[in-house]
Amino acid sequence: MKTFRIGGVHPPENKIAAHKPIEVLPVPATVTIPLSQHLGVPAVPVLGKGDQVKTGQLIARGEAFISANIHSSVSGKVLKVDDMIDSSGYRKKSIVIQVEGDEWVEGIDRDSTLVKECQLNASEIVKKVHDLGIVGMGGATFPSHVKLMVPKGKKAEVLIINGVECEPYLTADHRLMLEKGEEILAGIAIQMKALHVERAIIGIEHNKPDAIKHMSELCSHYAGITVVDLEVKYPQGAEKQLIKAAINREVPSGKLPIEVGCVVHNVGTSFAVYEAVQKNKPLIERVVTVVGRSLKNPSNFLVRIGTPVDALVEAAGGMPDDTGKVISGGPMMGKALNDLGVPVTKGTSGILVFDKDESFRKPVLPCIRCSRCLNVCPMGLEPYLLAVLAEKDRIEECELERIMDCMECGSCLYVCPSGRPLLDHIRVGKSRVGKMIRERS
Amino acid sequence: MEYILIIIGAVFVNNIVLAQFLGICPYMGVSAKVSTSVGMSGAVMFVMTLATIVTYLIYTFILIPFGIPYLQTISYILVIASLVQMVEIILKKVSPALYQALGIFLPLITTNCAVLGVAILTIQKDFNLMEGIVYAIANAIGFALAIVLFAGIREHLDLMDIPKGMRGAPAALVVAGIMALAFMGFAGLV
Amino acid sequence: MNKLIISGSPHVQTDESVKKIMYGVVLSLVPAMLVSFYFFGLAAILITLTAVVSCMAFEFVIQKYLIKGPLTILDGSAIITGILLAFNVPSSLPLWMVVIGSAVAIGMGKMTFGGLGKNPFNPALVGRVFLMISFPVEMTNWPKPIAFSTQLTDVVTGPTPLAVMKEGVSQGEHVADILPEVPGYVNLLLGNMGGSIGEISALAIILGGLYMLVRKIITWQIPAAYLGSVVVFSGVFWLIDPTQYVDPLFHLITGGLMLGAIYMATDMVTSPMSHRGQLVFGIGCGVLTMVIRLFGAYPEGVSFAILIMNAFVPLINKGFKPKRFGEEVKHG
């Protein structure tokens, strides 16, 4: 079994919904579709209040290079194009659509038959991925077409597919691999074609033996695609760590995977690419794990983008009384929500419902310099130091200590026996250093 | 062997700062950062060695032959002061880079008891010129050791929120005290 | 619905805590404590109790009335300081000196800098060395171990094996002639020798150390580097002249070396952060200990060595950073 070398933690896995097949969640009454669901420039709406839309219709165009198209996930009438509260409580421009029926745009193949062969050439594939608004499903929602275009002078050698799902609780990718393995592999083949690579590696952690077995079996039909069994360790799913674990290459500080000849995509992305290229289907729905220890019916749902979170919680058995925290995403990287009316977006991999007693952080005590944070940091940083430097606003020193290498995995905060809010401070430091660097150039 | 004993004695056992209390002002004043304390140490080494040589010569070739050793203090300080100033002016012109690294500390050293103290001690201990030079360098190393360690600890304390009343000089002095305690362990090495 | 709770990620934390770590150390100290009670009897119990209680009391008073900050005396660190201070003094030490030592350890060594986690020097050692310098007579008066002793006064005293060795060698005797004067190696290992309360039984300390290693309270780097460098250093001299220098094993199991290497040098607050730094720190402690033992005025150098290396910790932390991810660019 392989794994990355430096750092890492083992939070309790709690994969409660691992055996729950993906269920289709009914279409809600209204959806709110934010125009900024991806990394990069927000998309620009192409219609206005009162317009009639169909499921799969383009409603906002990603005009910049790093941006993504957005399609309507339902059919109905545009109620408004306005600032709506997003997961942070700030208002962001969104399109609100009142659902009327479920009428799809023509050309989308909703048939579930597997289409393996792909006739398109590389640039046509990229165009398709671009047009249909595919973004990374692994969490960062980076527009996928960008990653499929290898920059001049660089060469991709290996496509690494991220089936690690190292976050506790989350099982969306796991279920997807079990249920849509064929489609994922077809998607991988398409991505390989786009990237002109001969080799693809699917990284799966050892706690999903059924997925490893299933995917390995399917792989035998594809040349160049292999599965690698990875030791369970958070954050193995992080791009750089996965590359290190799978093919033992280290992406240098501040550089992209392509520097070492790699491109990393999530299994969900591969599935989305498959659907886009072979079925013409834009990214309008995704698998979301809804779990919680007190939740009656933890589930994996196939959800239309824009569905409000409370609808998901309702479907999973309703909000338990002693709920303290609702998290969008995993427990290590996810975002605590302060309003359950916010919509599911392209990046929402899970909704976690925490009881009150597991919601509060530990009381904050002084750092005892136990060096645990530094030993678990997968980037080899010194979180305790970064945190004080950031707290004291000593930004130059933060930069010298390579604060920008921090990928916010949260391992340091997880492991600290004193419950220090390390990552909170580091984030502040990062944003200040980032600002300083931008101002410098 | 003689020289090694002088060095060990001056650096560890009778550390100029921690045991002999010389040069406390720069020890407290220029120890906020490790980098500046290193610069200061370099300058001290330079001046201390130079001053010891010159004062030794003055003592043996002027004060003793003329029977006026009681003018030791006044002639030493005069010579040291001019010497430092001269070195500073020359350095500024000849090597601005070196001046940036060391020169800015030079004026601080004129009025530093460590330099005058070592010059006087060299005579008191009946050292010859070579021993005097070794003694001066060893003391400068001792000074460097003490001040660089101390600067490290101060940088560390800077990141801690130590109690208000102890902030600054008090904590620094207590640290120096504990360092002096620890250095007592070297007792008897020579 | 009740109010939702908002915080940044991550939303889960280990159940490891400062308290658990500290009480783990206390637990691991129990074997050594039992051995010391066995050999030094009631006196050892009294001193340990006095030290622990006064350490906690001083911490409480200072936190409550001088710093006026939150009270943390129950986090267990003051208990460790108390136990380790007691472990580092002879069982004949007057109790009022133990109280002074505790006051110095907690007041000067720890609270001066703001309390747990902020002190640059090991508090117990600050207290110990302070006592050593202040009351050299009482601090070098070593009662002979007697099983189940309840005697508090007029105990028979004698030098520690290390002192016997040093005195003998300095008088020009040969090591082989001195060795019969000290207890045999098995006794040394078990703790049947003169010395500070808690340092005598290397075996019990190793046991506690193993427990801490398993519980991941300490890492192996510091003890290994410390003991290793002592073995190498003393071994070299032993090989050069076995008549003047005793063998490494003797150095390993006498004096406070085990206690120092496993409990005092490993205090996370006052030791370097990175593994590489910890190795450097351990080696420094080992070399200094041996320099003092072989060439200094004191027969024992563990406390001084660790304190001196404590002063180096900030520089070590600056110079020996953990290995960064993507530091050296690998090709292929």
Next chain:
Amino acid sequence: MNGIINEITLISVVSLGAVGSFAAIILYMVAQKFKVVEDPRIDLVAEKLPGANCGGCGLAGCRALAEAIVKAESLEGMTCPPGGSDVMKDIASLLGLEAGDQVPMVAVLRCSGSKHNAPPKVTYDGAMTCAFAHSLFSGEAGCPYGCLGCGDCVVACAFDAMYMDAETGLPVIIDDKCVACGACVKACPRSIIEMRKKGKKDRRIFVSCINKEKGGVAKKNCAVACIGCGRCVKECKFDAITLDSNLAYIDYNKCTLCRKCVPVCPTNAIHELNFPPRKQRPEVTEQAEAK
């Protein structure tokens, strides 16, 4: 006198005089030969300083401090322990640093979103730093403009001129201690604190809100939010108030402190400080929190 003045005297005078003049000659020649052109003011400033080179200023000697002062053209953060404040004053007048008549300013808090006015809807449980809270969410009360109450500004104030009021959850500025250094303004991630003219007799009038959301939205989160209704703008005879993105702003250079606008605000968002109590209570609104 014979015992007191003898050949020793002569030898002493001659040899020390020789050493002294030798030193002087060396100094002179060296000074001539290696003259370095510098800002002449450095010499002037250095002359004012004690010349003890004690390092008390944190710099390497008096000349270094002089250079630093001249280079920075300011005395901020520079002290000289042996010389004391007198010396610094001397230098200030020498360099004409304190010359210009500055309008006395003071920091004001432009938010009244206390726990009472803007009740918290969620509980924040992270590091107590506004910078992070701001990046994480819109605030416990939901107002994306309002004070987060973690006190970054209080920490930034080096003059103990601020404290957090536990009851309201808002910082309080102590006018007398505030020296208008602006550290708090920089520290606040939401730019809530503004540096305003101290005003006649320390009197100030300002809109204590910076929420630019639409009136209804703002009002939902906070009872005393400016809702951009514009009544104060109409009331002001001196064109001191402008309305921009649903928010009124009072220009302190135009404001005559007539306080006519205060009672017309339906949400009590306009604050008056250090005025004598009003003769008759404004009947328009419910009572403002008298604090």
Next chain:
Amino acid sequence: MAKKESSFVNMVMTLMVVTAVASFTLASVYNITKGPIEMAREAARQLAITMVVPDFDELMTRRYMPAVGRDSLEFNYAYKNGELVGVAVATYTDMGFSGRIRAMVGFYPDGRIVDVVHLEHQETPGLGDKIEKGKSDWSDQFRGLDPSETVIKVTKDGGQVDAITAATITARAYCDGIRRAYDTFSNHVLNDGGSAE
């Protein structure tokens, strides 16, 4: 109040004048204090001698090299009514804990020790400084000892002198100094037939 400018002549003149005036003053003070300083030094020496030899009315000083040691020892022969009553030997040792220890050892003409006082030492206050008469009565144990019978060594080294607690090194050194005095004394005084001449 115009400052003088820093011209060459001004600088040299000023410094010359200042140093000249200073050295003139100092020379005067030196000449005034020279007498008292020597008197004070002499008085200290006298005091030490009177403490370690019986009452005397005449002193004679000689220097002898010891068998071991870098420097010579000062022998003060004390006479009462022309008869030798004792010899005060200013001795030293370099075995001290920190630096040289100097002491004055008084002998009866037959070689017994009258008493010992320290002259100068840098031993640690509170530890080694117990050799001082004022700090402890430790050095009284030498009174009346005859070094030809009693081994002047600390008990640890097989001698008959009790060491100072926790300061064996100093005690050992002090014994070394006394033995140096005695050995030289016995070479030059006892073996010469008991007379100085």
Next chain:
Amino acid sequence: MSQIKNFTKGFVKENPVFVLLLGLCPALGVTTSAFNGFGMGLATTFVLVSSNIVVSLIKSQIPDKVRIPSFIVIIASFVTIVQLVMEAFLPDLFKALGLFIPLIVVNCLVLGRAEAFASKKDTLSSVIDGLGMGFGFTFALTLLGAVRELLGQGAIFGYSFIQGDGMLVFVLAPGAFIGLGYLIALINTIKKTE
């Protein structure tokens, strides 16, 4: 500034040792007993006052470039006078203070005051300033000496309170640092509450 304030500021508010942190070497080096501290303080005061007088008298005659050397010569002369006089009439104290007597010359306090004060102000003010600073220095050294003597030997000004020794550490180097550290902390707190 009134002359009285000028004089008293040296005791606490601008105490050269506790507040300005000047002249720390003698403050640490000679304060093994209250008497030694007192003696050193007086010696320093003498040099301080005398050189302040001379400097303030001749300040206008000194060209800039040789200002510091001239001042140093003046100070060194007074130091040597102290040295000679003390050796003649107080030989025991002279021995106890040892190296630190000649080192008065480089005591930052002395030169600093000569430069900062005496070279700018009239003679009377300079004298008062010198006296104030000198007494403040003496006060600090005596206090520190008393504390160290009390804790280290159980005595004050040589009068013993206890049998045997005190805490030796206070007689030795570490005690000097520690004692001064906590004294400064104490003074800081007192100053703040005033």
